[in-house]
Amino acid sequence: MEKGEEMLNINRNTGRRKIKKITAVILMATALSTLAVPMPGFGVRNVITAYAAQTPEVAAQGAILVNETTGEVLYEKNADTRFYPASITKIMTALLVAERGNLDDTVTYSAAATTNLESGAVTLGVTAGDKISVRDSLYGLLLYSANEIANGLAEYVSGSVPAFADLMNQKAAELGCTNTHFVNPNGLNNANHYTTPRDMAKIANAAYNNEIIRSIDTTVQYTFPATKKRPSAKIITMGHKMINPADPRYYPGIIGGKTGYTSKAGNTLVTAVEKDGVRMIAVVMKASQTQYQDTKALLDYGFATVEENRQTPAPAPQENVSANTSNNTSTTGNSAKAGVVGPGANMTKKGQQKNAGPGENLPSESRKPEQPENQQGSPQTVAESESAGWHQSGQNWYYIKQSGQRAVGEMLNIKGANYYFDGNGIMATGWLQDPNGDWYYLRDSGDMIISGWLSYKNQWYYLGQDGKMLKDTVTPDGYRVNHEGVWS
Secondary structure (H helix, E strand, O other): OOOOOOOOOOOOOOOOOOOOOOHOOOOOOOHHHEEEEEEEOOOOOOOOOOOOOOOOOOOOOEEEEEEEEOEEEEEOOOOOOOOOHHHHHHHHHHHHHHHOOOOOOOEEEOHHHHOOOOOOOOOOOOOOOOOHHHHHHHHHHOOOOOOHHHHHHHHHHHHOOOHHHHHHHHHHHHHHOOOOEOOOOOOOOOOEEEOOOHHHHHHHHHHHHOOOHHHHOOOOEEOOOOOOOOOEEEEOOOOOOOHOOOOOOOOOEEEEEEEEEEEOOOEEEEEEEEOOOOOEEEEEEEEEOOOOHHHHHHHHHHHHHHHHHHHOOOOOOOOOOOOOOOOOOOOOOOEEEEOOOOOOOOOOOOOOOOOHHHHHHOOOOOOOOOOHHHHHHEEOOOOOOOOOOEEEEOOOEEEEEOOOOOOOOOOEEOOEEEEEOOOOEOOOOEEEEEEHHHHHEEEOOOOOOOOOEEEOEEEEEEEEEOOOEEEOOEOOOOOOOOOOOOEE
């Protein structure tokens, strides 16, 4: 399948998806011929969701906005294009130091670490023989973006910069990065040193799960110790302007971020924000002095969509059926009622007395349905059109494929999200069980939840990357669910 703005490459878990304004997401018949992809079984892809909030205007060449609480990509622009990262590289450096180092250890800076930096590289005047704690070094790395500090920390962890670069690449692969290659710990220009907005968001999310990094990265000022070259201490200030409450670019709720700039990379910026239990990560790459404006537009859009979700009431429960992986056939097997019957519905509610859910990453359960419209913006009904795309009959939604046939008894991937249509061709919601006995959950808008927690009848369930409810295992954020899928 060819890649395009309206297409999903289903051979990759991180296929291309484009955010559209709601008037474009509202699937028009002229654009629908490439949007519906029959799914062989439940081969779930990452979901990108469109909302009625104003789609942000982003001037940077590359960008992504991810709701890390639900795993949804809310906006992307050239998210899989390779860019030079500049100093946002240091997020990965800090993550590895925080994971493998001791804050009270001492870093002895070598001549190799403190020399041979390119002209104009930011430094804190550290020279060969200086001894600085890991803690102070991390502040110098993340607040001041000192390049010799990055080199010294790399040598502290791995013995040499090349060995540390190998470790960076190993960690990137562990985090699911597929278009990233590091050759140094500081981000100075190198043709073989690159990443993408999508990969950088994965690295940033891992870093800001680390308490050490969050603590350092929300510090506005820090007193960096004296060095041999500079006999007095130096007050350093956070370079990310949106973190400083005294700066007009300040953005509430930031838990971490990093700036970057080289002549080849342009301005790069990573920002993580948490509000009301929702974490957003915005990455901007190859900007031309618009990095803060672009980031604010992305974050405003992201939290506006969250607010829309919370204000949309959930509809009454409706019938749902189990999945059948063959196309255009009547469904068989165990049936379930959406919002009424699900896995563990009759079991003891062991988690009922807990005040909060594990991980606090609950996907939205009552989102505004992505109701398709025609070119004039009014909802299509059966009487108006039977062209390819979405149609509504009463309170029910159904889908006409490019072939002209109605989707019946099958899972379709439509604009990057998975929808199931029952034996009558009605879009299903709620709990869904496949012939193998695995459970899935479809939101009120019809799309399948992936990589997140679901609160249902005072029980907590975790839906994995493929949408399957996890059972008798430990979730990615470290909580055990029992054989019926319930956090206990």
